[in-house]
Amino acid sequence: MEIVEDGVLIRPVGERKKLTLAQKLDRYDPEIHGNGPLIQGRLGREIF
Numbered sequence: 001m002e003i004v005e006d007g008v009l010i011r012p013v014g015e016r017k018k019l020t021l022a023q024k025l026d027r028y029d030p031e032i033h034g035n036g037p038l039i040q041g042r043l044g045r046e047i048f
Contacts, residue, residue: 002009019027 002011
């Protein structure tokens, strides 16, 4: 953890394993990751 001009910077310690797409898809669980809200219609600058 480090204090920087605009706030606090947090970096992971140790090596970070890079996952392949196949590994990411294996870890995906729709019950956990698929329940986000769906935005319907246009918002902000998308409205003409």
